[in-house]
Amino acid sequence: MAEAKLKKTSCTAILVGKKASMDGSTIIARDEDGYDGINPKTFVSVPAKNYDGVHYVSKYNGFECDLHGEGARFTSTPNGDQSDGIWGEQGINQYNVAMSSTETELTNPRCLGHDPLVKNGVDEDSMFSIVMPFIKTPREGVELLGKYIEKYGTGECNGIAFSNKDEIWYFETAAGHHWVAERIPDDCYAICPNIMCIEEFDFNDPDHFLCDPDLKDFVERHHLNPNPDSFNIRNIFGSQNEADSTYNTPRTWYGQKLFNPSIEQDPTSQDIPWLRRPEKKIAVEDVQFFLSSHYNGTKYDPFDTFASGDKKDMQKFRSIALDRNQESSILQIRNDVPAEYAAIQWVNFGFYAYSPYVPFYTNINDTPANYKLASQKFDINSAYWMHKLLEVVVEPRYHDYINEVNAFRDACQSYGVGRVDAIDAKAAKLSGQELQDFLTKESIATANHISDKTRDLLDSLIHHTLLNSKYQYELGDNL
Template identity: 55%
Template sequence: MKKVSDCTEILVGKKATMDGSTIVARNEDGYGPINPIKYIVHQAQDQPNKVFKSVTTGVSIPLPDHAYRYTCTPQADQSDGLWEESGINEYNVGMSSTETTATNKRVLGYDPLVHDGIDEEAMLTLVLPYVKTAKEGAQRLGDLLEKYGTGECNSIAFNDKDDVWLLETAGGHHWAAMKIPDDSYAIVPNQTIMQEVDVSDTDNFLIASDLVEFVDKHHLNPQPGHFNFREIFGTQSEADAFYNTPRTWYGQKLFNPETDQEPTSQDMPMTRQPTKRLAIEDVQRFLQSHYNGTKFDPFGTYSSGTKDEQRQYRPIAMDRNQCSSILQIRNDVDESIAGVQWLAFGFFAYSPYVPFYVNALDTPEDYKNTTQEVSLDNIYWLEKTLAVLIEPHYHEFSDEIHAFLDGCQSYARQRIEAADQGADSAKDLPQYLTDNNLETAKELSKRTHKLFDTLVKHGLKLSITYWEKGQNL
């Protein structure tokens, strides 16, 4: 099974963003550097008596008779499942699944993982086409987990125009979900992060039907009088301190620079109110980061950090990056154009984010034709190949890379602004948005190919065997 794992996620409430959008964003990473991804859209369809059967676990689940339109980012090779991962449906509900977490061994002794239930491979496919709000998404997934169980520990995020919800699993059949405060953001780094859960506040929390009874029966709560989900179900291991918490530390350092925390702290809060409201570019900066400006940056110079310090913590942008997806639901435009999915493939420190209106009929050819073999005709492999070129000469190419990324983002902003303005007069809005997506992606693909050309030519002059006739004579 090609288990996608070890991702990094950031969630932002509408009062914490500059334009009032809700944002769910995640770097989809893998156990290795290669897992080809594509971007597609499923149109709405009637499907009476349809049953989903997982090729990874064998579970069979009856589906509703109608599926809504939705975008997704499945893996190119679907022989071991769909792994649709991230997308937005026609009701402007976003879903990102999943962020791998861990349940502690005490809890797993009473509710072990099951291997014939619902795993990451199936979650988005079973939920996103059938819900009209973020809260409905969390409830539907929770109900399915209770009934069928899961063989993995995960967190799953949902957003709509008003709310952002995070669901975390606990053992094989238990779970809880919470609404992120509108004025706050949360970072999820492969660790159970939900803290105090008010089980009586159904406006802001959802829980498994027997969660409280399960905890009481097995004496799982170390703090009677509180219901701290992280303390009851999560882990606080040495591995967490070096693999997970530094990513939260860095994100909170970016957005709350006034805080004083250690990278290995196990007590960082789940949510914070940012010092300044956040824009898409701030979310991108976090997802593209590798402890930039600190001694822990693996691309830093030895004067800023020792070789050991530069390798001390797991970075956010790294070789295992596959697809970064920012799900933005906007509140300052008509709902027909409110959903935008920003996508980057490859190693995100070098990859531009391309904005796609999700109310579209199709996706660009070079985003959906991803192959298992290396081919510069699709964006996934183009971006992956760029990483191979850039990493050995990161500092030589740095100015070119940052100028490229800045130019691409400014162009993307221009395209969104122009498309928004023209949407009111469009006779066929889905076709109009599809055409705009194609034009935007085409231009950014063109720029990326040009960068590739430039770096190859530049890189050929950086060989240690580069020699001009007459040199040293």
């Protein structure tokens, strides 16, 4: 047993139950952030296939296992360069089950001392690939991943979300071989920064709580519960260190400030509840704003929204939108249309505050060419690099360009919503392969249009930058 090598990502997630969302959808969404700042991502559709005889080996840490059975088709956001693993991350399969893996978390050293992390265990790079093809419900996802963790262990502490149109489950790896999961109440939302999130756990309610069979005995055997009158997962397994107060809890504070504005809380408090009932229904656009936010409208905004000039406040907390943003997905499964076209994955590459979310139906067999291309070298023909270029152009002149950027993002969102309406109307008359081919073609057309608009924005901003250089010299003005 030994600790695995350093995790590559440190993300932000939000979960919205069907009675908490504006249109009755379930929503699980997450920003994938890489420590290096550059981790080119793609968006693909992986075909259904039989996995009998497939021996899976991780290129990241050497984990290996045998896979079996018929595997479903699913969407995925893998690395462009897979020399260090697939890192499929998030998508929706043909049974309209969504999975997002993972939200990096931290278990305290006391618990890890009794159940250490496993060097060659099931880590983020592998979870999606070995679970997503084989599940038909979120609960099946929890149970299958749980069996893997119990058998092979994990080298990381993570949170993983599963959903379908009816329910959302959040799964946490509590230590090397232990795990817990909770079904999110339908009328609640939850924000997940990089800490253990689940609070009170009820062993007598298997409809809403699941865990490995040894969890309770493990905690009792090693005297891990600081408050024996309850079984609070965050208090037992969580880190609750000083860094959490600046790196993690402020993100939860800001999200709850958006969706429960009447509640006054300290952004550094480690007692902010995980589950909340929103004061108004939450739309996809609200989720997009949160996942693209940087403490907008507060003194903690690193872009100095209030022009306060207090850099200590501006640099105090870890922002959601930041330099190492790579890929963000909103996995929306609707309840007001037939299952064949109910699932939509909204995909955002680059720096989330500048780039748009693009709606893709997930009952598809292909994605745009520029969404499948992402090497380590800059390439304007790659959707990932095109959106990363926006960050390079906009950030040095943020206050000059942000209004144009926001207008662009709003226009793309309105276009995307309108496209979903139009595609839904035509999809209602189709079925089977004809429907899948139609959704594929139309999703690609939607993305291609937004890519064209992104290039137009870049053209405008680059021209503006070139025409406003600090090194201007007009002969007539200087004689």
